[in-house]
Ligand SMILES: NC(=O)c1ccc[n+]([C@@H]2O[C@H](COP(=O)([O-])OP(=O)(O)OC[C@H]3O[C@@H](n4cnc5c(N)ncnc54)[C@H](O)[C@@H]3O)[C@@H](O)[C@H]2O)c1
């Protein structure tokens with residue numbers, strides 16, 4: 001029976017790892033894995049020649065070289081929405097801490113140690129005015145990126161009594177269906193920023209969003225005295241531009257999940273240690289979703305929640321002997337080429353499913369009989385083919 005070698009990187013919740021059965025050998029020190037489950041650590045592909053797939057237990061995939069993975073025919077998955085609620089809750093927790101000076105007031109209370117109760121009470125009543133804060137209700141929030149997290153932050157803003165603007169140039173319909181109609185969809189950054197007291201960033205880090213929050217086209221439009229919140233990724237924010245905006249009172253504060261040399265110790269900046277997804281619930285959700293995606297791919301070649309391959313899922317019927325999957329560049333003639341090679345060898349195709357995402361085409365070909373290795377090799381050497389795989393259906397006890 002074929003066993004798949006799985007490498008785990010970072011602590012992956014046991015609820016997810018427990019879903020791997022005896023067909024999987026799971027080992028954090030595996031050196032030649034076919035599958036990887038990872039959280040935020042950087043993944044290098046050069047050391048793993050037999051790698052078929054990477055499941056990111058989380059949303060952001062900036063720690064994975066996705067383009068290189070595509071070229072190598074490695075499928076990359078993430079777990080959309082699995083940690084969204086954890087981030088939404090922390091955004092409002094941290095904003096509340098910032099607005100109400102909670103952090104400084106806790107420090108003050110700790111400093112009262114050693115006094116008696118009368119003294120403590122006198123100090124508390126005399127000094128609490130130093131920590132006077134302000135409320136969210138009645139203010140305006142602008143949310144940038146209306147994905148799984150941004151939609152949750154926008155809706156929760158309404159529940160906090162705020163007026164909410166949302167901005168996303170490429171929103172997914174499924175996410176927008178969950179957005180309250182009371183959230184105003186802004187048509188430009190300027191429109192979203194003009195009235196916002198609080199600005200929350202929820203887009204992925206990629207080459208288009210690196211340094212997105214900078215003076216030009218962003219901070220120049222901010223309402224003076226706004227608070228900027230970044231629970232997306234550090235490099236989306238240009239640190240020098242934010243420090244200059246704080247110094248000139250354009251921004252009043254910055255709340256960030258990404259500590260840095262420039263941000264630590266700054267009186268107007270509150271930082272948390274990349275804590276957005278760190279709840280038991282979120283870690284369990286992410287790990288179980290990631291492991292299910294990886295198993296479905298390794299065992300059946302099915303793709304659900306890939307960030308670089310088209311999503312496509314079929315269950316082999318009982319009369320299928322061998323499942324062949326072919327990953328190719330999206331170019332004309334690939335289906336005909338594959339069918340002809342199989343037809344020439346008199347291999348009967350029971351079911352052929354193909355899908356493209358505009359860059360990569362993915363073919364699931366269920367065959368009635370065995371597919372000799374030389375046929376697999378012949379398809380693999382055709383121009384435009386990135387990878388060919390024979391799925392060992394026998395691991396389900398259905399084949400010899
Ligand atoms: N702090 C944490 O621990 C933590 C946890 C989870 C996610 N994240 C980060 O948050 C990001 C968003 O997560 P998600 O689950 O909502 O992802 P998502 O894919 O559901 O949503 C991202 C949204 O950003 C939008 N977007 C892309 N470019 C944009 C731009 N230039 N301007 C405005 N919108 C833009 C996309 O259209 C999409 O709707 C992740 O990529 C990850 O980097 C951080």
Ligand SMILES: O=C(O)CC[C@@H](O)C(=O)O
Pocket residue numbers: 039040057058059060061083274276277278
């Ligand atoms: O795994 C984590 O701790 C963080 C994950 C988070 O940044 C994400 O992008 O989902």
